[in-house]
Amino acid sequence: MRSLSLLFLVASFVVSFAQTPRLVVVISIDQCRADYLTRFNDHYLPASQKGFNYLIANGAHYRDAHFGHVPTATGPGHAVLLSGAPPHLSGIVGNEWYDRQNKREHYCVDDLTTETVGGRSKPMSPKALQVTTVGDELKMATGKRSKVVGIAYKDRASILMAGHAADTVVWFDDSTGNWVSSKHYCPDGKLPQWVQALNDEKHIDMFAGRTWKPLLPAEAYKDCRPLGNPEPFTATLPASPGQPLYKAFASSGYGNDYVFLTAMRAVEAEGLGADDTPDILAINLSTNDYIGHAFGPNSPQVLDISVRTDRGLSDFLKFLDKKVKGGLKSTLIAITADHGVAPVPEELAQSYRGPGKRIASRLVEEKVETALDKLIGPADWVLAYSEPHLYLNFGAIQSPLFTRESIEQAAADAALEVDGVYFAFTRTQLLNGRAPGWDWSPLVYNAMHPHRSGDLIVITAPNVYMSSYPTGTGHFTPWAYDTHVPLLLTGPGIKPGRYMRRVTTLDLAPTLSQLLNIEYPSGNMGKVLTEAVK
Ligand SMILES: [Zn+2]
Structure with a gap:
């Protein structure tokens, strides 16, 4: 034995x-x-x-x-x-x-x-x-x-x-x-x-x-x-x-x-x-x-x-x-x-009648800048937009009336006005577990590093390619x-x-x-x- x-x-x-x-x-x-x-x-x-x-x-x-x-x-x-x-x-x-x-x-x-x-x-x-x-x-x-x-x-x-x-x-x-x-x-x-x-x-x-x-x-x-x-x-x-x-x-x-x-x-x-x-x-x-x-x-x-x-x-x-x-x-x-x-995107749109679309990333920055200029006052509000992370300049806030969360939300609402943006998640939403509960939301939670990630995470709609290049294609979504x-x-x-x-x-x-x-x-x-x- x-x-x-x-x-x-x-x-x-x-x-x-x-x-x-x-x-x-x-x-x-x-x-x-x-x-x-x-x-x-x-x-x-x-x-x-x-x-x-x-x-x-x-x-x-x-x-x-x-x-x-x-x-x-x-x-x-x-x-x-x-x-x-x-x-x-x-x-x-x-x-x-x-x-x-x-x-x-x-x-x-x-x-x-x-x-x-x-x-x-x-x-x-x-x-x-x-x-x-x-x-x-x-x-x-x-x-x-x-x-x-x-x-x-x-x-x-x-x-x-x-x-x-x-x-x-x-x-x-x-x-x-x-x-x-x-x-x-x-x-x-x-x-x-x-x-x-x-x-x-x-x-x-x-x-x-x-x-x-x-x-x-x-x-x-x-x-x-x-x-x-x-x-x-x-x-x-x-x-x-x-x-x-x-x-x-x-x-x-x-x-x-x-x-x-x-x-x-x-x-x-x-x-x-x-x-x-x-x-x-x-x-x-x-x-x-x-x-x-x-x-x-x-x-x-x-x-x-x-x-x-x-x-x-x-x-x-x-x-x-x-x-x-x-x-x-x-x-x-x-x-x-x-x-x-x-x-x-153009091939999908033209040859296959699909939802392909190309949008310039600067459109998001411009919308956010304009909205925060109007809401709070003129400043360089976007520190950086490194897709999908958009970083806001909280140092430019002079008034105690605006919380970090309220500014994030105003910026997110502005980003959403860009045709082709599906949603903009805010840092506060994500770190507090308050983002929409879509099946794919975990992919965005996984992107939220407390020290390195943006104040917004901007997501384009399917088949929308956000890019500064006029041709070709890419990824990131x-x-x-x-x-x-x-x-x-x-x-x-x-x-x-x-x-x-x-x-x-x-x-x-x-x-x-x-x-x-x-x-x-x-x-x-x-x-x-x-x-x-x-
Ligand atoms: Zn690669």
Whole structure:
């Protein structure tokens, strides 16, 4: 009996050990809406080729995963993915917010106390992230033996996923075409040798003058705008090295290839997945977002970059299968995104007779300024409008007749007069739990950080795109097209299946924590994806 139970103990230990991944790879495809994995499916490689279809066939595919906050933007989204903490806890309430104390706009990864390494761009770090990440917890659980690496063109994507204690975190300096980091991650002021070597190769310069053309035959783009055009698009990159080339490259069909190449170098040089101590590699494919903003979700360019992402993913997974100890059987791959995107409003309105509309964000500021000028007296009433957060200048109030709440309400009423604004929540309403009880109100509560958020949170109606750009499209809203993203986990410990239960992206972090046998990140509010865990 005793030996039997001992045998059982040994067996269960072996099982749990076998299911702990040696490498967790989180790939956030920027602006990848949930339908890009299903709608374009026929154009992706067969499952045997290790692209999206391999992951779908062998993984847990949550087809109804959503972000649970506004603004659905890159900074807040990436802060959620590996922390499980909504913006009101993570502190990342937008790509930027207004810093009341220092009276200036604060970009979400700004850190004036550190220095850029490998370039001269503004210094960045995770200082503003007020919670830990899965990577931070893994570092603590293994006495720093685990490696945590973050790679993305966008600083806010790589930094906010990788977290505070990560080893190597790089982002792109488009003035030089180099990967850079900061002294937060490289205290000796030097890039890791493999990063410096890759920069020295000047890989992107080889793409000067190259033309991005559709990867698939013209027939494949028949469902995309412009309808029926035999050659859907071409875009030629600048002919010589320099900032215009580096910017255009990152926004072209070739952009992701360089990120995957960099990830492969990281796996080799940092020895990710090479031993039994688990490591984390967080990657953001920013290119998909740049292209999506310019052309919209129904464009041939978005289909093309999605197909190219599939091909890049295929090569990367084949590489991991060879390099990681135990191959893909020991590698947990999580595919997701940081937000979705709206249809181009004019396209929806003109081609589909839908409610698409573009409004300028300055209209909201103007209405609020005018209303408060009239009510209280002339002053600069709007300190900043960093969508959806609008900050009011309470310092301009001279009379005790006006309470903070009454001014917020007057400003909210004024914002509501802008055609296309659905509602303006006030800070007082939200902090006192008095906001309207709509099904989606929790997304706004999740945005209300007591110190960093605005005095108003302004929400546009569905399909209304508030922007200063005259063309293209965007995100930021609480509506389905912006919140609905892929959530697909494949690898050790995962029970494959097609899951239709509505879940939130907060749930990724605690699920990964369980698979790694570590504690949750400090601000985790997500729940384990129980049906997907063996
Ligand atoms: Zn984004």
